[in-house]
Amino acid sequence: MKTVQKVNVKMYLNYxxxxxxxxxxxxxxTSLDPATQEVxxxxxxxxxxxxxxxxxxxxxxxxxxxxxxTPVVRQTALNEYARLLAEKQEELAQLLSRENGKTLMxxxxxISGAIDLVVYYAGAARQVYGRSASISETSYTIISRxxxxxxxxxxxxxxxxxxxxxxxxxxxxxxxxxxVKPASYTPAIxxxxxxxxxxxxxxxxxxxxxxxxxxxxxGEVLTKxxxxxxxxxxxxxxxxxxxxxxxxxxxxKLSTELGGKSPNVVFEDADLSKAxxxxxxxxxxxxxxxxxxxxxxxxxxxxxxxxxxxxKAEIKKLKVGCGLDESCAVPPLVAEIQLKKVMKYIxxxxxxxxxxxGGYRMTGGEYDKGWFVAPxxxxxxxxxxxxxxxxxxxxxxxxxxxxxxxxxxALANGTKYGLAGAVWTADVNRAMRVARKIKAGxxxxxxxxxxxxxxxxxxxxxxxxxxxxxLQGLYxxxxxxxxNFDLKPTFF
Numbered sequence: 001m002k003t004v005q006k007v008n009v010k011m012y013l014n015y016x017x018x019x020x021x022x023x024x025x026x027x028x029x030t031s032l033d034p035a036t037q038e039v040x041x042x043x044x045x046x047x048x049x050x051x052x053x054x055x056x057x058x059x060x061x062x063x064x065x066x067x068x069x070t071p072v073v074r075q076t077a078l079n080e081y082a083r084l085l086a087e088k089q090e091e092l093a094q095l096l097s098r099e100n101g102k103t104l105m106x107x108x109x110x111i112s113g114a115i116d117l118v119v120y121y122a123g124a125a126r127q128v129y130g131r132s133a134s135i136s137e138t139s140y141t142i143i144s145r146x147x148x149x150x151x152x153x154x155x156x157x158x159x160x161x162x163x164x165x166x167x168x169x170x171x172x173x174x175x176x177x178x179x180v181k182p183a184s185y186t187p188a189i190x191x192x193x194x195x196x197x198x199x200x201x202x203x204x205x206x207x208x209x210x211x212x213x214x215x216x217x218x219g220e221v222l223t224k225x226x227x228x229x230x231x232x233x234x235x236x237x238x239x240x241x242x243x244x245x246x247x248x249x250x251x252x253k254l255s256t257e258l259g260g261k262s263p264n265v266v267f268e269d270a271d272l273s274k275a276x277x278x279x280x281x282x283x284x285x286x287x288x289x290x291x292x293x294x295x296x297x298x299x300x301x302x303x304x305x306x307x308x309x310x311x312k313a314e315i316k317k318l319k320v321g322c323g324l325d326e327s328c329a330v331p332p333l334v335a336e337i338q339l340k341k342v343m344k345y346i347x348x349x350x351x352x353x354x355x356x357x358g359g360y361r362m363t364g365g366e367y368d369k370g371w372f373v374a375p376x377x378x379x380x381x382x383x384x385x386x387x388x389x390x391x392x393x394x395x396x397x398x399x400x401x402x403x404x405x406x407x408x409x410a411l412a413n414g415t416k417y418g419l420a421g422a423v424w425t426a427d428v429n430r431a432m433r434v435a436r437k438i439k440a441g442x443x444x445x446x447x448x449x450x451x452x453x454x455x456x457x458x459x460x461x462x463x464x465x466x467x468x469x470x471l472q473g474l475y476x477x478x479x480x481x482x483x484n485f486d487l488k489p490t491f492f
Contacts, residue, residue, distance in 0.1 A: 011042040012191035014050055014212065015198060017057035018205025024049045029212060031188050034101035034332040035322035035370040041099065043187035046213035051179075051221040054209040058150045058177040059227045061206030068147040068175035071126045077202045078122035078173060084196045085115050096161060096189045097323040101332045101370075102286050104324060113451065114165040114193075117469070120453035121169035124474050128174055140485040145478040147175030148253060149229035152222040154215075154243070156235045157183035157334055158289045160190050166468050167232040168197075172207070174477040179209045179228070181219055185334050187212040215239065223247050230255070230477065234291070236391070237462055255466035255476050257291060257458060259391040260419030263412035264294035264448065265434060267405075268302045270424035274446065276310050279397070282422065282448040284318070284375055287331050288395040289338070291463075292420035294448055295392060297399045298411050304401045308379060311399070312357045315375045320362055322370070330395060332370040339371040342394030345387050346376055349398070353381035356399070389415050405430065409437045418460030422448045441467070 011028065013020040027045035032038065044050070062068060085092070093107040102110070130144040153167035164180060171178050182190035194210040197203070211218055223231050223246045230253040233243050240258045247254055264282055266275050282294030299307050321328035333339045339361065346359050358376030375395045381388050388398050402408040412421055412434075422444040423434045435443040441458040444450055451457065456470035466476050 009039050009041060010188070012044070012188055012195075012212070014044050014046060014054070015191075015194050015208070015210040016050070016054045017061075017209070018198075020198075023047065023213070029184055029187055031099050031186070032335075033098050033370075034334050035324075035366075035372075037369055040095075041188035043182075043191060043212040046211050046218050048217065048221045050213065051181075051211050051218040052225075054179050054211045055150065055222065055225050055227050057206040058179050058209050061204050062147070062150055062177035065204040065207070067177070067204050067207050071128065071175070073202055074173055074175060075122050075125040077200050078118050078125060078169060080200045080202070081197055082115050082118040082122065084199055085111070085118065085193070088196060089115070092161065092189065092192060094324070095192060096186075099186050099188050100157060100160065100286075100323075101334055102323050103328060103331050104326060106286060106331075107323065110159055110162045113453075114162040117162065117165045117453045118169045121173040121474065124170070124471070125173040128474065128478065130480070135484075138487045140487060142483040142485075144481045144483055145174075145475065146481055148477055148479050149176060150227060151176045151178050151230045151232060151477060152228045153178060153180045154219055154222070154231065154233045154235065155180060155182045155190055157185035158286055158291075160186040161193060163234050164190055164193065166234075166473070168208070170474045171232070171477045174474055176230075176477055177207045177209075179211065179222060181222055182210075182212055184212070184214055219243075220246055224250065226250050228252060232476075233257075236393075240464065255468070256464040257419070257468060258462060258464040259417060260291045260293065260459070260463050261296060261389065261391055261415045261417045262292050262294050262420040262422075262440065263296045263298050263438065264422045265298045265408050265412055265424065265438075266300065266303070266307065267408070267423075267425040267427070267430065268300040269426040271426065271446070272303070272307065272310065275424040276307065276314060278422070278424070278446075278448045280311065280314060280318075283397040284330055284395055285449060287333055287373070289334060289393050291391075292442070292449065294420075294422060295397055296388065296411075296415075297397055298402055298408055299399060300408070301401050301403050304399075308356055308377075308399060311377055311397075315357050315377065318375060320372055320374060321366070330375055332372045333394060334371070336371055338393065339373060342373055342392055342396065345390070345392045345394070345396060346373075346378075348385065349376075349378035349381065349387040349396070352385040352387065353378045353398075358395070383411065383414055391417070405434065409434060412438050416462045419458075419463035420444070
């Protein structure tokens with residue numbers, strides 16, 4: 001099934017204060033290939049003491065070096081990092097595919113997108129501007145943007161490299177110190193990227209730190225600490241709520257991208273040759289394990305039957321398999337626990353509606369070694385069904401029917417989420433009307449899953465707070481300070 005030669009299993013260490021160190025526990029995390037259950041790598045199963053050392057190292061580096069006040073150094077360092085990442089792009093993509101399960105095509109896109117983020121924020125490092133104003137004859141004001149301090153980045157497993165860089169690059173560009181805590185399913189690819197970063201000699205020791213371990217053991221220490229000024233988190237809503245609760249006593253800044261149940265609205269005048277592939281890859285990217293997955297296809301009643309028939313036919317052509325097999329389109333889920341969760345939702349869908357295609361775990365032969373679920377489409381569901389309302393995080397699409405534009409908007413806004421959405425229509429006026437009424441941070445028109453380093457991304461409602469990417473993604477990692485000059489010669 002695989003087309004890429006296996007590599008030796010590597011053990012990754014923590015990176016604290018510029019040194020690679022073992023955890024105090026001596027225990028290890030075992031990272032497994034979701035397609036085969038083969039060991040990919042080992043990482044440190046750290047404890048509170050390890051995270052506390054990393055926090056102390058980051059605080060010391062921020063307070064005692066000139067990193068936060070030398071933007072040209074930050075720009076040069078990030079450009080050097082991007083160059084080093086590019087040299088190992090294919091190697092990183094293969095490791096990502098093995099550890100996460102995603103297809104090589106997606107893995108390559110993840111690495112190239114991560115590099116682009118680093119390049120973008122390298123340029124932005126010298127663009128951290130404030131403003132000034134002459135308030136009166138005797139008062140002059142400066143509004144200054146400055147680094148927030150020590151930032152904790154809690155990275156998810158689904159797109160670990162690009163989402164780690166989405167924090168790392170702007171946080172460093174703004175002048176902060178950083179502590180990265182990777183997900184326990186994907187510590188190796190994140191550690192490999194930090195190993196590459198450690199080769200950038202112009203960065204002071206302690207500005208970037210890396211500690212692997214569970215959320216309970218080290219994530220809460222990072223979130224709770226008074227010496228950490230900000231937490232950037234991408235992940236599920238339950239964990240996001242827990243982070244907010246733990247961080248509340250210290251009143252630190254939070255930037256969160258949480259779950260989604262994104263609507264894909266298809267009107268009868270849409271170009272179906274584009275809309276149907278867009279809908280398929282909108283929900284099948286990373287086997288649906290992506291927050292902005294277009295998991296609700298909302299179709300006008302006049303084309304509903306034909307769209308469902310074509311969806312079924314096209315999905316059946318897709319090959320499910322190991323991500324390293326270049327001919328496979330749909331990779332495995334990341335872990336058994338995720339597979340069980342997805343199958344429970346499929347059972348709900350079978351009870352509340354009708355399975356159009358899929359609806360089962362893939363078994364037999366190589367499939368028995370991994371966590372494979374057939375791409376699944378469910379129709380005839382009531383709007384209040386849990387599989388319509390809740391994030392599944394698997395290769396599952398629900399199809400809903402509407403008659404009027406108002407009904408389409410109501411269905412699109414009919415969940416607690418508001419991360420992304422799309423509108424498919426040939427009518428530019430309708431496209432703009434509907435896009436403006438969908439309560440989501442990003443709305444694509446006649447496309448899906450288009451991301452750019454220079455375009456902001458984030459959620460409405462329970463899909464999170466703050467914005468990533470773009471200029472606002474840089475500003476998230478800064479504080480505003482008002483400095484006022486009194487121009488009178490004396491106080492009285």
